[in-house]
């Protein structure tokens with residue numbers, strides 16, 4: 001017997017309608033490419049999103065058609081989030097840091113018909129347009145004054161003219177909630193990137209999960225700053241969550257350096273923000289250099305890579321900001337876990353609490369999570385047994401775009417992360433499957449070693465890889481970038497690590513670099529390091 005409740009579809013457009021009606025005067029502040037701040041309200045954003053939906057229909061984009069974006073976190077990109085998906089088309093957010101060839105590949109693979117792009121990316125679009133025959137219409141996200149005098153881009157129009165030709169009376173269509181809403185390709189460190197196709201249903205359910213007290217705890221009293229890019233995994237769902245909860249939304253545009261972020265946080269009275277650890281590293285350096293403090297921000301969500309414990313301590317103790325460590329992937333929409341503390345942790349020292357927060361956290365409701373061994377057997381939840389993390393839930397990918405199937409393990413998505421889970425459900429990632437270091441048959445956690453090294457006052461960033469070794473199969477090698485003006489040597493690093501990790505974990509070599517190789521989503525490219533230093537330890541014992 002079914003329940004007798006209404007079967008109303010969960011649609012992205014309903015978030016904006018809700019914001020328009022309940023929080024119409026709430027502000028959206030957005031940094032333009034020029035650096036100036038643009039301000040308007042949810043009421044205006046909703047009207048312009050409807051104008052965009054109407055313009056797309058006039059351009060011949062139909063239900064399920066793909067519209068790509070190459071844009072920063074700004075108000076026009078936000079309109080695309082609602083205008084494209086709300087109309088029944090699919091917004092394909094593209095990462096501008098991809099290699100141009102990869103970018104052309106994903107635009108063609110997605111069969112995008114329209115490309116919306118910020119002025120910053122004009123040269124990039126000019127370089128790939130000839131290789132993207134399916135794109136019928138290029139739209140520059142700006143006004144007439146931003147249009148280039150002459151451009152090699154065919155069928156180029158400006159966004160503001162497109163909108164001006166449409167009234168704001170478009171009526172959001174209703175359709176099946178399982179309809180695709182957005183498309184995001186994985187960063188593709190090996191092989192071609194794969195498309196993850198989110199649905200309206202998965203997006204709305206994920207938005208509820210993001211808003212929960214232990215995740216972001218959002219309300220209309222919040223001012224939310226998503227530093228995490230809107231071109232990667234829907235900025236962790238924060239634009240949708242701002243509309244659901246009526247948060248003031250602050251979008252940082254292209255300026256992600258410490259000084260610009262600090263100015264925005266203080267100037268707009270941001271209470272909550274979200275980003276990858278490298279962003280907070282930049283802001284930390286800026287604040288420490290200028291002896292600054294934060295007057296309104298009380299919490300930040302950090303994920304995408306492990307947040308080093310030392311950085312968590314700085315934010316907690318020095319800046320008074322609660323760090324919520326979250327884990328997720330493109331394939332998980334992305335939020336899978338959050339690292340808030342439990343009542344039982346209240347009596348721990350601040351240092352112990354920070355150590356707890358350095359774990360990736362507990363599954364949010366809706367995500368089931370376990371670790372398995374090579375034969376697929378579930379590992380005990382004892383905080384010690386290591387295995388591959390597998391997940392399942394209504395916002396986890398079951399397949400890639402165009403039918404490519406991930407190798408599901410009994411219906412669970414294999415994350416490629418190696419982790420432990422403890423009795424309270426806290427998950428702790430020790431490595432990516434491909435980054436695992438096996439020395440003399442035992443595993444060494446590269447992430448734990450990196451986190452320990454970053455605690456040294458002279459160390460800005462650290463990366464550890466396993467290199468072939470004639471006696472031990474593999475041994476760890478550490479790469480370090482020091483803070484500006486600081487020096488440290490191998491002996492000092494090894495001495496510093498000595499009481500923090502097992503003796504046999506200590507790296508065989510410590511190499512100092514000016515910078516670590518970073519990929520399109522800002523993660524360290526360990527593959528590049530492995531490639532470059534492959535034979536370093538492979539000499540006779």
Ligand code: AMP
Pocket residue numbers: 186187233302303304305306307325326327328329330331334360415416417429432521
């Ligand atoms: P992507 O799909 O590009 O967003 O990358 C997802 C991967 O990033 C995950 O499988 C993890 O390896 C890594 N990752 C995400 N969040 C965290 C975190 N909080 N700590 C450690 N690694 C993380």
